[in-house]
Amino acid sequence: MQSEKKQITKKSAKTLHTAREAGYFGKKMLENALKARQEGKPIGWSMVTWWEGDLIAKAMGMELVFPENYGAFCAAVRRAERHLDISGAEGFPSTLCGYARNCIGYAKLLADNKHQVPEDAPGGGLPKPTLLIGSGAACDARYKWFQALGRYMDVPVWTMELPQTGVREYYLDGNRSQNLRFIVRELHAFIGFLEKLLGKKMDYDRLAEMVAQTLKTLRVAYEVDLLRRAVPSPMVSQDFWSVMIPHFYLPDDPEAYAFYQRVYEEVKQKVDNKVGAIPNEKYRMMFSELPPWHSLGFFDDIGRDFGIAMVIESWNYHAITPIPEQELEGITDPLELIARISYRKFTEYNDTAVKYDAAPGFFNAAYLRWAEDYRADGLFAHPLMSCRPATYTLLHTKNCLEDRLKVPSVVVEGDIVDLRVFNAEEAYSKVEAFVETMDHYRELREKAAMAW
Amino acid sequence: MTTASEPKGLARASKVYRNRAYRAREWKAEGKKVMGYFCCYPPLELMTALDMLPFRILGDMDESISVGDGYLPTVMCIFYRSCFDLGMKGRYDFLDGFIGAHACDGAERTALIWTHYIKSPCNFHLDIPHTSHVAARDFFKEQLIHLKETLESFAGSTIGEARLRDAIALHNRQRGLVRDLYELRKPDPPLLTGSEALQVLIATMCLPVQEGSTLLEEVIAEVKTRRETPEKKIGRLLIWGSLIDNTALTGLMEESGLHIVVEDTAIGVRPFRHDIEQTQDPLDGLARHYLEEVKCPRTFVETGASYGEDLENRFHYLREFATHWKVNGVYANIIRNCDIHGYEVPAVRDYLEGLGLPVLIIEQDYSTAALEPLRTRFQAFAEAIG
């Protein structure tokens, strides 16, 4: 229970001009879907597949919407509650993923409305899909949830396969190439499935262009990440969580590429002139994993009051670190390229995991690498009541950072849809105390003669 | 080896159940290796073929989770939190190897973290695809080969095809015996209680395959001939869902007037329902069995043209269970935070109620301390059936 209603900023005032433009892409996605609905174009509800499925579906003329993203949206505009209640009434345990329960509740409403988007649907709603694209990567919810939608719509579900071997196993003879072969074979199967479903052939040239464009966009996005290593930090998580949308959901869109070039320019400017995102940067923190969408302003507050800059965050939202040239040599088949891009996402930090003996490579090792690259003073760990995959490894990451790099973590509970869980006042006082903690560990790193 | 003083049949089952590690420790003392594994996906045949003892890692509903909480968040699957907690407390210190599996998120993440804090001389993490597409099966076979090679290099010997076939035969025989055991649960009242069956099944998961089979034979003979059979009860339950590894829970149901006659869980019929086909390349048979015949909602079943068809594809085998074991009620057991079964609840309920079976759904906290409040629920369910 809290007595004082401390004034906590809800919405974040972003520090980049370009970040303020990024909202355009979110709207564009929803509008395109609704337009597609009117034009009778096929629509896919897709999980985030780290570009494994999206490009192919789009190349087949499908318009995609992302129910996970819609969950975050409904929560942010305080419209998720009703959906959650319906999902509960349907018998889905309240411990399941908040995004899933939001989507299930919405799907029920859609079905009750004869699959016409309800008038009052948040953000214009999601139109009934032609296909559900689930993913086995990162978490079980992301294929079980789409399977569960069968109660509300007779729509086929395709489950994308993305191998998730352990770090040790990744380096076993031939395993890597076997994994890639598996992905490519599945992509062929996926295309075959789509061609049958949509009664048209895949235009491989178009797909190849989209993949090329995607590689370019992801490249700039990564270069922006590189710029962020600068001290003081030129942009912060509050900015990233807006600018990520285009590369994450629309990397094949030339507009996204153009946008990132502008982001790059703006950030570069600030780095060259040593302009920090926050005026008095004293501490540099990382954030893991999914943010409290509804109160991002909180990070403005701790930036202002304690000089905390959120310098890097949310491994899963980031563009891949570029694939080594030799691995791409002579590869032209777009499916081979897609396989390497998506597989890269889940294996790119395996070398770090080996270096620090800190498996798993996904959701974990990145933070050790980043702590060094971004000279981080601490990790803001955000365990979520209803998103286990983004929570499983947090304590482990906390331990690894502490043991290997003398970087402490502050743990603040929250949720992706139940906004009440994140208690901004409690969080604020924890961070206030954590400032002392970061000072202490700085001394420890000095004693240990570490680089930062 | 089992001495003369060693009890037989149900008595031995209950001894192993109560002290699961004792035989494994003896085995280790004999200079042989014990391999701990998660869930029912790592092929036991590969371990048996190298004369290793496959040992199923389970939790403990009697032990409150403490040390483990410093490493795994409380929002995750309580069963795997418990497994890890026991590991950190040294309860699995006799393991020579650890075989994790991507059975579900909980199993996978726990396994990946396990190897970081609990060191074994031999480790392997078995990735399991989510579909049973052709490419998926081939991929899974490749993973099994990596597991095989890891085990071989640890054992310092190789698994010849003949040895592997023998191991498959041994385990198939045990699968057959377990199915025979389930036959004894078809009469009304069943010839053995759910709690007895659970003790036997867990015992087989802690014993070398031949000893496990001997135990099963003893139990079957004993049960067929014993005088006092379980009393008649109102309910004949099918248990579906998260595994149950403690008789405190099954006992509570039985005290409440419910017989447990068949369990579709990872300790029940799932690992035993089908034999492994002896294929040209034995690994093909292994791959197909473990990926496709071990039925758990963790593996995606291709959607049907309609919801009804979809349900039939996913759950038709439950109808067989219901008819053959004369089931008149279903207990859907969900260990809190078990997503795999959690997402399945409304669908499985739709299907079973479609068959006219009442379904009791309980999300429980995998703790004997928290069982008592469930008594009223089970009693009311029994009253609803009767």
Add this chain to the structure above:
Amino acid sequence: MFFAGLDIGSTITKVVIRSPEGIRAAVIKPTAAEHRRLAHKVMQQALDRAGLCFDAVQYIVATGYGRINVPFADVQVTEITCHMRGIASLFPQVRTIIDIGGQDSKGIKVKDGKLAHFVMNDKCAAGTGRFLEIMARALGVELERIGPLSLQSRRPAEVSSICTVFAEQEALLRLSEGAGIEDILAGIHRAAAHRICSMVERIHVDREVALTGGGAKNAGLRKAVEDRLGFPVCLAPEPLLTGALGAALIAEERSARAGSRDMRERQRRRRLEAVTFFD
């Protein structure tokens, strides 16, 4: 022929004695800690009121969380089934029962007079009678008055804490912030109703809905529940008795099933005495 139902709740003990013609006598007494051992005394009162001797009672069903503490009962039946039967006999059209007891709250679905589904909360005091008791005590208002008082509220105060202890603090805080007592009470009733309904909704609320248990006697809670559901609920003439009534009805059935020799045997062995706890 007489049949008795004893409902030993966490806070209140109820007894119904009925004959095929109808209810002959009913008793409602607080279940003070001591009384949980003294079911026989409450039973005696009921017998006196009915003008019957113990042997005149053919069959006795005990229910409620203290049902094990009735050594002279012929059988124990859960309160879930008993409430269901009691309500079904009063309101055949009811499909959903919301029982708000002192220690727990339940949702019960009825299908053709049989128990279909149920949910219950007995882990946490939120959404139980205890929650309201404690709030009443904290705000210094008698339990009977909090309901009516809450109905006078115009601006219900925000009470967001789920935990009863925290909600109590929160209520006191609102008080010190100058919120009106009726507004705080309205907020409290709304919070309780929300908690209860979102649990019951998990088994689908189909009309008609009946409210039973101590909570049903609270007009404020009733209103809050009806607001949340969007339609009125059925209310038994004495909501506290539906469990005991159901138990008595079940007693009648069971005695019909049991053979007469068996019945005589039971009655011979039966003693109207206190429970003794062994440890």
Add this chain to the structure above:
Amino acid sequence: MAYLMGLDIGSALSKAVVMDQGALAAWAVAPTEGDFSRAARSVAESALGKVGTCADNLRAIGGCGIGASFAPCTLVKISDISCQARGTHFLLPGVRTVVEIGNQATRVIKLTELGKVADCLVSDKCAAGSGRVLKVIADVLKVDLDQMGLLARGARAPVKFTTGCAVFLETEAISRVAERNTKADIVAGLHRALAARIVALAQRMRIQKDYAATGGGATDTGLVDTLNAMLGGDLLVPEQPLITAAIGAALIAGEKAR
């Protein structure tokens, strides 16, 4: 002469300390009784009274606790966690882990050798595991909190509680009384249940010795003994376990005022 004052206005108790040249000069504790402002004034005045000075001679006032901002004076608001850490360090420099058993929540705080916060966890979902349950049971058994420890020593078969909920504990205790369990066994059972919850919370961090218990719960020697046993020893309790946060508030306010 410049004194420092620290106020800790909690949900159950309000505490005030006056520090003089880095030493504890006076302290006062009083029940909050739902009126933060009044409670703050009364403890502040009585503490000042004891050193015979007035608010004008205060160089700085530090405040923490949920009611601090209701205090009728201008103070530096400091996080409860930092205050608890600094205050405990002031009294027991060797301590590396503080277990604060408060009325609303239990906190586990790891300290640096300078008494800074190294890590911290709070039980904030519900009152189960908070000091509150001690009061609840004490009321049921009609014994004083500080008598519970003595009482528990006579326990033969500590009661096993089946609930964590602070509210249901009360009813369960009542029926245990009816079932003729001795007060001693009930209290001992409560101590075990509560200590187990607190240790479980502490286990979420890799805690280091020495340990200290503070807050209202630390005045219950029975709970402290049980905790100490479960933690494997080295659990210290400051002479005045209630005022550690107030001391910390004063010290930190002093530093900030410098």
